[in-house]
Amino acid sequence: MKIFNTRNQLREYLDELSPIGQTIGFVPTMGALHEGHLSLLARSRGQTDVTVCSIFVNPTQFNDPKDLEKYPRPIASDTEKLEQACCDILFHPEVGEMYAGNEHWHLDIGELEHLLEGKFRPGHYQGVTQVVYKLFDIVKPDLAFFGQKDYQQFLVIQRMVDMLDLPVKLVMCPILREPDGLAMSSRNIHLSAKDRQHALVLSKTLDWLKNNFDRNRIAALQEECFDRINAEPGVHAEYFEITDGTDLHPANSKTQNIVALVAARVGNTRLIDNVILRSRAIVHGS
Numbered sequence: 001m002k003i004f005n006t007r008n009q010l011r012e013y014l015d016e017l018s019p020i021g022q023t024i025g026f027v028p029t030m031g032a033l034h035e036g037h038l039s040l041l042a043r044s045r046g047q048t049d050v051t052v053c054s055i056f057v058n059p060t061q062f063n064d065p066k067d068l069e070k071y072p073r074p075i076a077s078d079t080e081k082l083e084q085a086c087c088d089i090l091f092h093p094e095v096g097e098m099y100a101g102n103e104h105w106h107l108d109i110g111e112l113e114h115l116l117e118g119k120f121r122p123g124h125y126q127g128v129t130q131v132v133y134k135l136f137d138i139v140k141p142d143l144a145f146f147g148q149k150d151y152q153q154f155l156v157i158q159r160m161v162d163m164l165d166l167p168v169k170l171v172m173c174p175i176l177r178e179p180d181g182l183a184m185s186s187r188n189i190h191l192s193a194k195d196r197q198h199a200l201v202l203s204k205t206l207d208w209l210k211n212n213f214d215r216n217r218i219a220a221l222q223e224e225c226f227d228r229i230n231a232e233p234g235v236h237a238e239y240f241e242i243t244d245g246t247d248l249h250p251a252n253s254k255t256q257n258i259v260a261l262v263a264a265r266v267g268n269t270r271l272i273d274n275v276i277l278r279s280r281a282i283v284h285g286s
């Protein structure tokens with residue numbers, strides 16, 4: 001695996017590949033890699049000639065400096081995992097390489113960035129679009145792979161790609177879960193053994209909803225799920241919403257693509273999860 005820390009070196013290397021028609025798959029990450037990330041890499045390797053993974057803990061998408069500080073950065077074991085997963089290229093820049101000074105530009109993608117996660121993490125998606133735009137500009141991927149766990153992030157990035165007409169196709173890959181149902185996340189390592197058990201209420205509630213979904217009882221089901229999560233000791237639900245999967249507006253009995261999304265604090269750790277309840281052509285590239 002080739003490792004690059006500067007954009008110029010990475011670009012020079014990739015420029016040599018394009019004349020020979022190699023397609024580029026890109027998996028942007030913030031490291032602390034788990035099976036979920038590796039499944040994105042496997043997908044990229046299956047669909048493209050060269051897979052680039054980036055590891056960059058992007059400061060502009062953290063609205064809580066403590067969260068940024070404690071974000072795990074196990075670069076040695078991440079590098080080993082990428083080697084084992086036969087990743088072709090790792091891009092691992094320093095903050096100064098990605099941001100020149102105090103940048104303030106922001107792309108207005110409309111209300112999507114202010115709903116759900118956007119309400120609880122103001123500015124988060126401005127940071128995400130900034131860094132993903134920069135990474136796309138450096139890597140120039142044909143396909144870019146993102147996890148369904150960050151469902152709203154996928155919609156936000158798709159909106160950016162559509163608005164700017166960027167020549168990249170986004171692929172949404174399914175959520176990977178631990179055997180007991182917990183959605184894989186880099187943040188799970190912060191859960192104590194007790195919190196880890198309490199956290200299962202998220203996937204159990206989503207599962208229950210999937211099995212009991214009735215499009216004529218959306219408001220009641222949403223309330224029931226929110227209450228179930230809040231009833232779990234040590235768990236505080238921030239939101240539980242049953243939405244139109246295309247724009248995250250509240251779903252109604254006629255909505256075609258329906259997604260339930262949840263965010264909750266479990267002890268000191270904030271977790272998100274979701275389930276697609278009804279789907280008509282929202283999942284890109286699958």
Ligand code: PAF
Pocket residue numbers: 028029030056058061128131132150153
């Ligand atoms: O999903 C993530 O890990 C990050 O938000 C991303 C897309 C790598 C941007 O920093």
